Amino acid sequence: MKKWMSISLGVMLLSTLLSACGGGNNTPSAGGNAEGAPSSGGNTNTKSEEPVTIKFMHFKSDFTDQIAKIVEQFESENPNIKVEIQPVKYDDYYTLLKTKLAGGDVIDVFTLNAGFNTQLFADGGYLTDLTGQPFLNNFDESVVKGQATDGKNYVMPLNANPIAVFYNKKIFKDLGLEVPRTYDALIAAAEKIKADGKTPFALGWKDGWTMTMWNTRDLPSNSALVEGQPDFFEKIEKGQAKFADNPAVKTTIEHAAKLFELGNKDQLGVDYNGAVDLFAKGNVGMMYMGTWPLPDIEKKNPDLYNNDLGYFPYPFSNDESLNKLDFNADASLAIGSKTEHKEAALKFLEFMSSKEGGDAWVENIKSLSYVKGTSTDIAPAIKDLQPYFDNGQTYDSQLYLAKTTIDWRAPFDQNLQNLFFKKVTPEQIISNMDDWLSKNHK
DSSP states (O other), X not given: OHHHHHHHHHHHHHHHHHHOOXXXXXXXXXXXXXXXXXXXXXXXXXXOSSOEEEEEEESOGGGHHHHHHHHHHHHHHOTTEEEEEEEOOHHHHHHHHHHHHHTTOOOSEEEEOTTHHHHHHHHTTOBOOOTTOGGGGGBOHHHHHHTOBTTBOOSEEOEEEEEEEEEEHHHHHHTTOXXXXXXXXXXXXXXXXXXXXXXXXXOOTTSHHHHHHHHHHHXXXXXXXXXXXXXXXXXXXXXXXXXXXXXXXXXXXXXXXXXXXXXXXXXTTOOHHHHHHXXXXXXXXXXXXXXXXXXXXXXXXXXXXXXXXXXXXXXXXXXXXXXXXXEEEOOEEEEBTTOSOHHHHHHHHHHHHSHHHHHHHHHHHOOEEOBTTOOOOOOGGGGGGHHHHHTTOEEOTHHHHTTOOXXXXXXXXXXXXXXXXXXXXXXXHHHHHHHHHHHHOO
């Protein structure tokens, strides 16, 4: 497992990021690179003589305890630095972060999503330029370049996730279902699961990010790979395109309506944790998600986790050759430009970029780390994705979205919710989105 993933991740990251958008006896110190060579340059190896406290705000609130364990490892190696952890639910995170920073509340280190979120905070002058920091050598050059903003690195890569479909192998076997390789096959499998009295999809769309996670992958995937419009979001940014110009928009709307129809009851009243609970009970066929639920599934249903949990790429298209594995950057780390403890903040990033820090992230968060040489032993289900990594059948849908700072996600989600309750038609949604775009274009 470790051999194939370590080799394939390097190849995969090089191709995808350039094409578009704990430790053992050999573990290096937090100030070293992944091969164990000492860092050079900067002041980050200077010992702090006075104890300092840095604030670390993150959007991984579902992993509050696990991240606390990682921070404890850092503090044990840096006794003069204490970390005040501020977990925030993702749906509230960016609003709160913007409010704090704009109001002068200093946050020393915080998580960001690479792409247009980083662009917005960089444009606002809230981020420290990390370009040239020695710890960036602990990542493949392609990853560092892929997360650059206007040629500069304001964030440090942290982890990445496949975004795919968990499925219950026992349910599939009992119903004689094969892993679907096309969209129509996915829906046919879901219909058969529903006819058997079980729930086809676990949906936790009370949390806005879970719906956004789906549609901000279906839309760019169909735009770039099916409709041949990889520059659609770039054109949106420049005012050169409308939603009505892209057939993928209607496709995504129709797919969303079908997914809602085949989901659990009260999809908009069940949150992320509720959806994971439903799936873990073993009576749900599928759940579209990153690797984040793995710790909960293992805890709540070890038998499912170890024996009957599978994982396959979401087939957004009926052209099987286009249905690759979506593999995206997850959390990246930034340092606030107003920090008074830059040295301590840099040490924190050094630790997170070391093999020890990367392995701690893998072990506790069940997510792949971008740090060179880190463990890839996450869960049995991840082995199902081996052929996609080995054959280079991966892509990053989020690189297309990074080409615009116009945040269309919330109004699009609101329109979809109205669609679910028959208040609008797909055509009205497209018209509504173009009206919104004309009013909000910069």
